[in-house]
Amino acid sequence: MTRPALSLLFLCISVAGLSATHLACAAGVLPEGGQYVAGAGTISSHGNALLVTQPGSTRGVIDWNSFSVGAHNRVTFDNGSGATLNRVTGGSPSAILGRLSATGSVYVINPQGIVVGPSGVVTTGGRFVASTLDVCNCAFIKGDALTLSGESNASVINLGKISSSGADVFLIARGAVVNAGTIKAPGGTAELAVGEQVLLQDSASSKQVFVQTGSVGTVVNSGRIAAAQISLQAADGNVFALAGGGTRIRATGTANRDGHVWLVADSGRVEQLGTITASNADGSGGTVDTGAAQLAFGAKAAVHAGEWNLSTPAFTIDNSAARALRRSLNSGTSVDVTTTGAMGATGDLDVASTLRWSGPASLTLAAYRDVSVASGATIANKGAGNLSLRADATGSDNGGSVVNHGTLDWSKSTGALSAFYDMNGTYVAGTQLSNPAWTPPAFSGLVTQITAYKLVNSLTDLSNVANDLTGNYALGKNIDASATSNTAFVPIGSVDTPFTGQFDGQGNTISSLTVAQLAPSQFVRLMGMFGVIGAQGVVRNVDISGTASTTPNQMASVYMGLLAGMNNGTVLRVNTSGTVLSGGPGAFALLDFSIAGGLVGANAGSIQRSSSSAAVTAGNVLGGLVGANSGLIDQSFATGPVVSLSYINEGGGGLVGDNSGTINQSYATGSTTLLGYCRGAAGTPCGGAGLVVINSGTITQSFATGLVTQPSYQPIGIARANTGTIGNDVYWDTDTTTATVGVVYGTPIPAANGLTTAQMSTPASFVGYDFSPTGVWAMPAGATHPVLRWQLAQ
Secondary structure (H helix, E strand, O other): OOHHHHHHHHHHHHHHOOOHHHHHHHOOOOOEOOEEEEOOOEEEEEOOEEEEEOHHHOEEEEEEOEOOEOOOOEEEEEOOOOEEEEEEOOOOOEEEOOEEEEOOEEEEEOOOOEEEOOOOEEEEOOOEEEEOOEOOHHHHHHOOOEEEEOOOOOEEEEOOEEEEOOOOEEEEEOOEEEEOOEEEEEEEEEEEEEOOEEEEOOOOOOOOEEEEEOOOOEEEEOOEEEEEEEEEEOOOOEEEEOOOOOEEEEEEOOOOOOOEEEEEEEEEEEEEOOEEEEEOOOOOEOEEEEEEEEEEEOOOOEEEOOEEEEEEOOEEEOHHHHHHHHHHHHOOOEEEEEEOOHHHOOOOEEEOOOEEEEOOOOEEEEOOOOEEEOOOOEEEEEEOOOEEEEOOOOOOOOOOOEEEOOEEEOOOEOOOEEEEEEOOOOEEOOEEEOOOOOOOOOOOOOOOOEEEEEEEOOHHHHHHHHHOOOOEEEEOOOEEOHHHHOOOEOOEOOOOOOEOOEEEEEEEEEEEEEEOOEEEEOOEEEEOOEEEEOOOOEEEEEEEEEEEEEOOOOOOEEEEOOOEEEEOOEEEEEEEEEEEEEOOOOHHHOOOOOEEEOOEEEEOOEEEOOEEOOEEEEOOEEEOOEEEEOOEEEOOEEOOOEEEOOOOOOOOEOOEEEEOOEEEOOEEOOOEEEOOOOOOOOOOOOOOEOOEEEEOOEEEOOEEOOOEEOOOOOOOOOEEEEOOEEOOOOEEEHHHHOOOOOEEEEOOOOHHHEEOHHHHOOHHHOOOOOOOOOOOEEOOOOOOOOEEHHHHOO
């Protein structure tokens, strides 16, 4: 332990009033003057041992004159799986130098301070709580969440060994909490907190102590803590995670709790000098969250986890911070540094020192306002690491800029470098080095290794995308587009001038979007957030909910989809919900030449890992995902209902209306309905189908389960007409679709490909489908059909 750490530790012990004299006097004592004031039990002493028996796994409260355990003494609580609160009403602190054990939970409340001495051992089957803050008996007896409060400046200190075999360890004080011994809670949380008022509640999956009123107190760990989850919390005070040999703080998750560590001093200081480790039960990396007004790092500071999230009002990555981040990144820990602009800070994030690392870990630098890299500083990766420089992290349109006066070197990396800045901000690229051998990872949708994006933070920003159809854009936050119900949103891009840039939603949502018709010619109408996505255009990682609705026009073809009327480019991980409607009252009497889909009207490009739950009602060519597909649909699905309705309606497809392209590893579960009669000469093929209406392309490893309803025509499982190729790995559910035939016209598919729901629930029924842990398909417990494995990560 360093000299400053020792000084701080001795200061805390002095505050507690536990001098060496106190410890020596406690060596021969046992708790005295105990009386049950709530609940019931017995207290008996035998020589150097004291036994508290509390039958029936109940809850009880004992008031004591004093509560200490001498070096050779033992106190045992036989309380089943119950809990006993021990409150010290006398004037002396508690010193536990011997053994304190319990079958259940033990709470020790002493405003004069509590210390577990170097020879002290505490073992419980349930919780162990040591606190200088008091709590009301009624909440404890009821088993409610506990609010602890008090004004004592005494400390809680552990110099010995504290362990809970089945639950948690909580050390709580107003002044200081110090662990210089060992704490173990392999199945629960170990939490050290200081504050004037603290909430203690039950949680089976996350931290359980929350400081509600600060006290400018101090939490110090110079010992070892091992638990499923660990929290050091000081609110407006200080947290010191001090150095030492090996890992001093180690969170190892369980089946119920991910491995997680919190170091929090919101308006105070967190100082980390040692190594913190967090891992999950399956061996994957856990999470470490560090948040404070000031962050400081010692020469050996590092985090070994899956991710390390740091939050502070403003931050400069100096030499000490760069060392800590570099060690962590090199260990495989991805790091996210965010500045909040709180407490009047600028919110800027400055890189003043060189930061290089190897391997696949990623670094995100997200500033409340500006991100800058100083002259002479270099950020570089060798491996597959990504770098994200994000200005205006809250999406407030504050003019956030990204300025690089140093070097960003990705010439030896296979990862990607992304910069995000406000539309009214600036971007200074500076020196950027890319890898000439770089290729985009599968399902990334990336076009270049180094990309700068303008942030779309508002509905106005979204409209302004139309001002530069070749630009690169990213959603800075969720956008509520409900204002478009009054003035409909004009689609971005047309047939003559399509959108050819990149639009990355960053996992955000555009909600309540009402789209207008774009009329580039007399005979063509476009409806969608995008009118046309061009061949070089990319749209990815966004959810869209809303409405695309029009009355059929007897003279014009309307290409309709919530994302786009037409897609000739790349659509990846886009999900839509809402309504696509061409028709309305009297639609039977109207000609409808629409090409409508829940995602896209017509697709001649690529749609991957995307979906739609939109309800699609139209009268010509329609499908749950795409109206007409001449491109690629891969690992995608539709769940919304499809209704074919107009004077010339012929039926709709659960996934696609007309397919002349390729459909692979995709499915539809939405219902398809044909209302009325199909118009045309006698014998004209009519009817929709569970997957597609007409197939002249290729369909492989796909299936349909939605109910097919069409009076006067038989239900069809896969396609009404097939002049293309439908693989033997394409199936339909005979129970839920009610279809006994897969194809009516053209090349048939085997009747054996119609499976019962019981068969659809069995992976072995799907020949060639990969259900391995890294395969495309998964069968969750209780599922009635396969799902795409990428869905499980959402």
